[in-house]
Amino acid sequence: MSTLIKQEILGELLNATGKGFEKIRAEGKIAFESQGFPTNKSEEYKFTAMTKKLEQSIQNFGTAAPFEVTAEEVKKHLFAGFTGDVLVFTNGHFQPSVSSEISAIEVSELSRKPDTALGSIAKPEKDPFCAVNQAAFLDGIFISVPKKAVVEKPILLLNLNKANEGQVIQPRTWIEAGDFAEVTFIQHTVNLSDETYFSNRVTEVKGGLNSQIRFYKLQNEGKNTLEVSNTETAIQQDARFTSVTVSLSGEMVRNNLSLNILGSNSEGNMYGIYLLNGSSHVDNHTNVDHTIPHAESNELYKGILADQSRGVFNGKIFVRQDAQKTNAFQQNNNILLSEDAVVNTKPQLEIWADDVKCSHGCTTGQLDEEALFYLQARGIAKDQAKGLLLYAFAGEVLDYITDESFREYCISLVQERLGSKF
Structure with a gap:
């Protein structure tokens, strides 16, 4: 790890205080200090030199402060025809005054929910950036969908960012859906400036028995944005989780998405599309862990790359010894529109059970x-x-x-x- 990053991160970000998160912050700090930032020898970040990019672009690692927005400004960033509810964040901080009051669910700052099991799904020892977030986040949002509640309108998580040059944004989100609950989330980030900043996001999703959670994410941020996004899920029996990630912009973006299949007859779906041009770099790392028999996962990611852009896909499916009768499918397809565009793709299967139906594959080519x-x-x-x-x-x-x-x-x-x- 470089002297610059070690000094600045440990000196400021990892010494965050207040709001009652001392225990989990300490766990995050220990996890980070045992890992350090990934180097070019780190297998998980082999094709995405995020540490080097941070050294080049982020100078002070100062935390971006929240800012005020009006309801009229929020409306400007809603897409046409949207009729759902909106939860607004500025530089990663929840803004209840301009957010919808949603009677069907519970929404509050994480600091008001000290018993939330933060870090129990997105474990800090799994990824160094997840560890940094756990050690350094100031507050976050807690969203709970009650048992049997069916939230018919989608919930837009609208992130408005206006960080100064070289600052860091650390959003932290906990989502839980009770048994038989159903809900749709849309995560959308809007840049209000062209400054270079680093967004280090962690989202934990807990799905109860027979719950249905849809989680859509649009990444169409500024061309100078650096981002690492860790989304970790825990899916129980008879539940269904569906993710769709649309990546269109960003200087360097890393998406870590993990599905932990913890109950039988459950289903996890992960879909993604990345359209890259210029020198954009988007890395999708996915992980599906089948631990219980009679469960299913489906995964399809497609990429179109032009100019000098670079895409990375690394999908891992684990089928544990007890996870008999598992159905798991994974596919990554890419089209290169330029001789200078590059894609590195690596679908993987690790199977310890003997009665399963699994397949994986990848293609890279040009237009027909x-x-x-x-x-x-x-x-x-x-x-x-x-x-x-x-x-x-x-x-x-x-x-x-x-x-x-x-x-x-x-x-x-x-x-x-x-x-x-x-």
């Missing part, structure tokens, strides 16, 4: 020239034909978004990027 010629021969301009083919490739992932307004917004962004919008 015959299909492109076919469309041009029918009077479609080359650029539009190219855009249509690319959208046909990528659009499958967006079909897994059930909220119509958010899906249409994502479709519009993707079509605009691909040049397939008429």
Whole structure:
């Protein structure tokens, strides 16, 4: 670990105090000090030199303070047709005064919930950035969906960021859904400045028996943004968790998503799309841990890379010895539009059970020239034909978004990027 990062992190971030989190902060600090920041020899960060990028771009590691916004400003950042509830955050800090009052669920600052089992799902020893967050976060948000509650409207987690150059944002979120509960979350971040900052996010999701949780994430931040996002879940019997991640921008972005399948007849779904250009770098690391028989997981990530962009996909599926009758599927497909674009893909299966149905695979290629010629021969301009083919490739992932307004917004962004919008 470099002298710069060690001195600044340990000197300021890891010495955060107050709000009653002393015990878990101490656990995070110990976990971080035992790991350090990942180096180029770290297998998990082999293709994503986040530490080097932080050394180059983040100078003081100061924590970004919250700022005030008005209800009118919040409305400007809602996508057309959205009719759900909104929870607003500025620089990672919850702003209840401009957030919806949602009668069906409980929402509060984490500091008001001292008994929350923070760190029990997103364990700090699993990832150094998760450890940093646990040691250094100031507060966070607690969201609890009661037993049997069906929240029909989606809940938008709207993050408005306006950090100064070189500052750090440390959002912390705890979500729990009771037995037979159903809820949809949309996480969307908007940059209000072009400054370079580091967002280090941790989200823990606990799903009760027969619960249904949908978690959608749109990453369309500034081109100078550095981000690490750890999302860890614990899914119980008969429950279903579905994640869709849409990554469109960011200088260097690392998404760690883990599904811990803890009950039979449960289902975990992970879908993602990354459309990269310029020098953007997006790394998706996924982990599915099957520990119980009769459970299922499905995973599909697709990438389109242009210019000098770089994509990384590393998906791991573990099927433990007792997890018989497991169905687990994983696929990563990529299209490269430039000779300078690079993708590193590594789907993995580790199976200790003998009565399972599992598959994994990956593809990397270019546009089908015959299909492109076919469309041009029918009077479609080359650029539009190219855009249509690319959208046909990528659009499958967006079909897994059930909220119509958010899906249409994502479709519009993707079509605009691909040049397939008429």
